[in-house]
Amino acid sequence: MTVLQWIPHLFLALPMLALIVNNVIPRARIRTTTIAMSATVAGAQMLLALAGVFLLVESGESAVRFGMIWDAGKNVGYFQTDLVSMFLLMCVGMVALASALTALTTIDDHRGSYTNLLMVMMLGLNGMLLVRDLFSLYVFLEVTGLASFVMIGMYKSTRDLEGAFKYLALSALATIFILTGLSFLFIKAGSLAFDALTPALFSGAGDGSTLLCWAALVLLISGYSIKSGVAPFHSWLPDAYESADTAVSIMLSGIVTKIAGVYSLLTLTRLFDGIAPLKTVLALLGMFTILVGALLALAQKNFKRIAAYSSVSQMGYILLGFAAGTNLGILAGLLYLFSHSAAKSAFFTNAAALEKQLGTLNIDEMGGLQKRMPITSGSSVVALLSTAGVPPFAGFWSKLMVLLALWSAGLKGYAAFALIASILTGAYFLRLQKKVFFGKPNPRWDAVVEITGGIRVSEILLTIVTVAVGLVFPLLLLYLQRAGLI
Amino acid sequence: MNVTTVMLVSGLILILAGCIELIRTHHMLKIIIGLELAIKAISMFLTLGGWLNGNIALAEAFVVTVIVLEVVVATVLSGIAISIYHKHGNMDIRNLRNLKG
Amino acid sequence: MNIAIYVCLGCMLVFGVFSAASRKLIISAVALAVVSAALGVLMYVLGAHTAAIFEVSVCSGLVTVIFISAVSLSNGDKQIEAQDVAVPARKRRFLPAILIGAGAILMIVAWLTGFSVGTPAAAVSGANFNDVFWETCQADIFGQMVALIAGASAIVVFFKESENE
Numbered sequence: 001m002t003v004l005q006w007i008p009h010l011f012l013a014l015p016m017l018a019l020i021v022n023n024v025i026p027r028a029r030i031r032t033t034t035i036a037m038s039a040t041v042a043g044a045q046m047l048l049a050l051a052g053v054f055l056l057v058e059s060g061e062s063a064v065r066f067g068m069i070w071d072a073g074k075n076v077g078y079f080q081t082d083l084v085s086m087f088l089l090m091c092v093g094m095v096a097l098a099s100a101l102t103a104l105t106t107i108d109d110h111r112g113s114y115t116n117l118l119m120v121m122m123l124g125l126n127g128m129l130l131v132r133d134l135f136s137l138y139v140f141l142e143v144t145g146l147a148s149f150v151m152i153g154m155y156k157s158t159r160d161l162e163g164a165f166k167y168l169a170l171s172a173l174a175t176i177f178i179l180t181g182l183s184f185l186f187i188k189a190g191s192l193a194f195d196a197l198t199p200a201l202f203s204g205a206g207d208g209s210t211l212l213c214w215a216a217l218v219l220l221i222s223g224y225s226i227k228s229g230v231a232p233f234h235s236w237l238p239d240a241y242e243s244a245d246t247a248v249s250i251m252l253s254g255i256v257t258k259i260a261g262v263y264s265l266l267t268l269t270r271l272f273d274g275i276a277p278l279k280t281v282l283a284l285l286g287m288f289t290i291l292v293g294a295l296l297a298l299a300q301k302n303f304k305r306i307a308a309y310s311s312v313s314q315m316g317y318i319l320l321g322f323a324a325g326t327n328l329g330i331l332a333g334l335l336y337l338f339s340h341s342a343a344k345s346a347f348f349t350n351a352a353a354l355e356k357q358l359g360t361l362n363i364d365e366m367g368g369l370q371k372r373m374p375i376t377s378g379s380s381v382v383a384l385l386s387t388a389g390v391p392p393f394a395g396f397w398s399k400l401m402v403l404l405a406l407w408s409a410g411l412k413g414y415a416a417f418a419l420i421a422s423i424l425t426g427a428y429f430l431r432l433q434k435k436v437f438f439g440k441p442n443p444r445w446d447a448v449v450e451i452t453g454g455i456r457v458s459e460i461l462l463t464i465v466t467v468a469v470g471l472v473f474p475l476l477l478l479y480l481q482r483a484g485l486i
Numbered sequence: 487m488n489v490t491t492v493m494l495v496s497g498l499i500l501i502l503a504g505c506i507e508l509i510r511t512h513h514m515l516k517i518i519i520g521l522e523l524a525i526k527a528i529s530m531f532l533t534l535g536g537w538l539n540g541n542i543a544l545a546e547a548f549v550v551t552v553i554v555l556e557v558v559v560a561t562v563l564s565g566i567a568i569s570i571y572h573k574h575g576n577m578d579i580r581n582l583r584n585l586k587g
Numbered sequence: 588m589n590i591a592i593y594v595c596l597g598c599m600l601v602f603g604v605f606s607a608a609s610r611k612l613i614i615s616a617v618a619l620a621v622v623s624a625a626l627g628v629l630m631y632v633l634g635a636h637t638a639a640i641f642e643v644s645v646c647s648g649l650v651t652v653i654f655i656s657a658v659s660l661s662n663g664d665k666q667i668e669a670q671d672v673a674v675p676a677r678k679r680r681f682l683p684a685i686l687i688g689a690g691a692i693l694m695i696v697a698w699l700t701g702f703s704v705g706t707p708a709a710a711v712s713g714a715n716f717n718d719v720f721w722e723t724c725q726a727d728i729f730g731q732m733v734a735l736i737a738g739a740s741a742i743v744v745f746f747k748e749s750e751n752e
Contacts, residue, residue, distance in 0.1 A: 012729070019736060067725060068729055078726050079726060110747065113740060113743060116736075116743075116744075120736060127729070127730060127733065130726075131726045133727075135548055135551070136730060139551060139727055139730035139731070140730050142555050142559070142734065143555075143733050143734050143737055146559060146562060146734070146738070146741065147737050147741075150562065150566075150737075150741040150744060153745075154744050161570065165514075165579055169508060169509065169517060172517065173508060173509070176501065176524045176525075176528070179525070179552065180501060180524075183528055184531070186531075186532060186536075186539075186545070186548070187534060187535040187538060187704060189539075190539035190540075190541050190544075191544065207703055207704065208491075208703050208705075209704045209705060489589050489592055489593070490704050490705075490707075491702055491703060492593070492596060493596060494697075494704070495690060495693045495697060496596045496599065496600050496690075498693060499603075499604075499686055499689060500599065500600065500603045502686060502689060503603060503682070506682060506685070515612055515654070515657060515658065516612070516615070518654065519607070519612075519619060519654075522646070522650065523606060523607060523619065526603070526622055526623065526626050526646070529626065529630075529642065530630075533630050533633050536633075537633045537634060537707050538704065538705055538706075538707050538708065540707070540708035542633070542716075543714040543715055543716045543718070543719035543720070544723075546638040547720045547723075547724050549641070550641050550720070551727045551730070551731060553641050553642065553645050554731050554735075555731070556650075557649060557650060558734045558735060558738035560653060561653055561738055562737075562738055562742065564653055564654065564657035565742045565745050567661065568657055568660050568661050569745040569746060571660075571661040572661075
């Protein structure tokens with residue numbers, strides 16, 4: 001087997017191995033190193049997936065198929081990874097690494113269980129990216145939802161459980177919608193494998209089953225939209241992010257809403273390629289989301305709630321990229337996903353640093369922290385500029401690509417709207433920066449020092465990633481063009 | 487009036503009942519009842535799909551997987567409800583907001 | 588066979604609505620168990636024997652036991668009565684009324700438009716639950732394993748004493 005063929009096995013095997021090691025070794029011995037072990041697994045996944053992307057492009061194949069428990073006998077393979085999945089696996093690794101590094105400092109209770117749940121969540125996310133069947137996608141989606149719900153409820157930074165329960169109720173509703181949609185598709189199509197679901201399902205005989213397929217599409221879009229926190233289904237998101245521990249918020253905002261929601265919507269668009277109403281609905285949802293998220297973020301006072309509404313808003317850009325429908329659109333959406341993961345994880349890491357050193361997250365009480373916490377302030381400024389789309393950071397390039405994709409696909413109005421909405425993004429972030437880091441120093445914080453340890457490493461790492469990807473982006477585009485992907 | 491149409495309509499009624507209960511209830515354990523009721527209807531739809539397409543075995547595989555997942559979800563939800571009950575003394579969701587200590 | 592299907596559907600509907608609308612938790616749980624049993628019989632009639640066994644033994648048995656133990660471990664039944672005192676009896680009849688209304692509307696629309704999803708096809712020969720499940724659904728098997736591990740970790744996390752206390 002070549003290197004390319006055994007790399008994908010590791011994405012499912014490494015977290016499983018970490019789970020076994022974590023539970024077999026006695027609790028007393030593993031207590032100090034368990035979160036470091038999960039950080040190692042996450043880092044390894046990030047590097048392996050990066051290598052996998054380049055190997056896959058070089059090899060010229062479109063996908064790698066493999067089996068996990070036993071090898072494929074009569075079938076060609078049970079799991080598969082293509083370029084999109086490899087890229088997203090790298091994002092999963094990156095965000096999980098940031099979360100584990102933050103957890104080294106912020107979590108000191110039930111550390112073994114944190115590793116368990118993080119590994120389970122990684123297995124769920126990796127599984128979602130590796131399957132060939134819409135039903136298996138649902139299975140791993142459910143696993144991810146379960147793990148994320150437990151992490152929200154378990155590691156609470158406030159005593160407020162209301163966020164966890166709102167998330168639970170809406171998540172159960174999403175499950176019901178998705179499963180009903182899947183069963184309607186199954187009634188018409190007879191199988192839920194990716195190979196069997198084609199746009200031809202939506203035309204054809206005029207009997208009731210075609211109507212069921214349209215209803216299924218509506219239900220699936222609603223269910224996945226709830227999972228991704230797209231407006232108007234976003235009401236669970238700010239409460240859940242605020243009440244969870246920051247390490248958990250990093251995972252949720254950085255990758256779970258993206259893979260569980262937006263990647264599933266991307267799968268739908270790739271499967272049902274010619275259905276025009278699908279793209280229009282996604283574009284409208286994207287626009288609505290950008291607007292709602294940005295407007296609501298302007299009014300918030302809590303650092304984490306601003307970050308949460310900002311996540312809602314940025315999800316709309318990713319949706320717009322996917323809704324363009326072309327290869328360029330999908331690429332733009334994926335790159336925006338990556339740059340937003342990096343920037344938002346950095347932002348939440350800053351929130352963790354502020355919470356640890358200051359004890360409060362109310363931005364009205366902060367002020368002039370730039371001198372006291374230079375690293376946190378610097379990484380926050382980089383994250384802000386990247387999200388708002390200022391060169392030369394990664395966010396600028398990905399936003400440019402989304403606009404180009406929309407323009408070339410003929411959706412010019414949406415492109416203009418997205419450009420104007422960036423001003424709103426800049427507005428709420430500038431307000432935040434001014435109140436927290438710049439401005440008059442609040443004498444209450446005179447004794448505050450910069451954060452050290454895992455949080456500092458994570459901040460620096462994510463800032464380097466954002467800056468580096470922004471600087472080498474043109475080379476990346478040339479490479480992709482040489483490989484024939486643009 | 488085909489028998490399949492009747493099945494579809496009754497399944498939709500059950501799903502509606504489950505969803506309404508899920509959203510409107512204030513008791514933690516009744517969320518599980520609402521979810522389970524909707525999943526029953528969905529299992530019926532999956533079996534119906536298999537019956538119509540002649541592929542009962544695949545439908546059975548789906549139903550078995552859904553059952554396993556929903557048992558896990560129901561168990562975890564019950565566990566959470568009991569643990570919250572032990573800490574706070576009742577199971578009303580409305581009491582969960584802004585609890586201090 | 589159609590008679591059997593209609594009887595099962597009727598049972599499911601009646602006990603399902605009863606379960607959703609009932610105030611007492613134990614009655615809801617038992618009604619849910621009856622719905623599961625009726626669904627199991629329906630599945631058997633349609634030809635899905637293995638799924639029927641699973642449905643009856645797991646949903647009708649295991650989930651009901653879990654639920655009733657959760658209720659008894661927490662004395663939750665008393666809570667529901669206490670808080671529903673404030674809800675007038677008028678409001679409680681809303682749910683069945685809405686459901687019956689919706690059902691009637693859907694039936695009339697389906698009858699008027701002649702809605703139909705096609706006729707049942709003959710069974711694909713050689714398709715057996717064992718073959719299909721173990722040969723083609725390995726991803727689902729792996730997913731179920733991970734789900735069970737997730738459930739176990741979740742229960743441990745919620746019931747373990749805090750290490751710092």
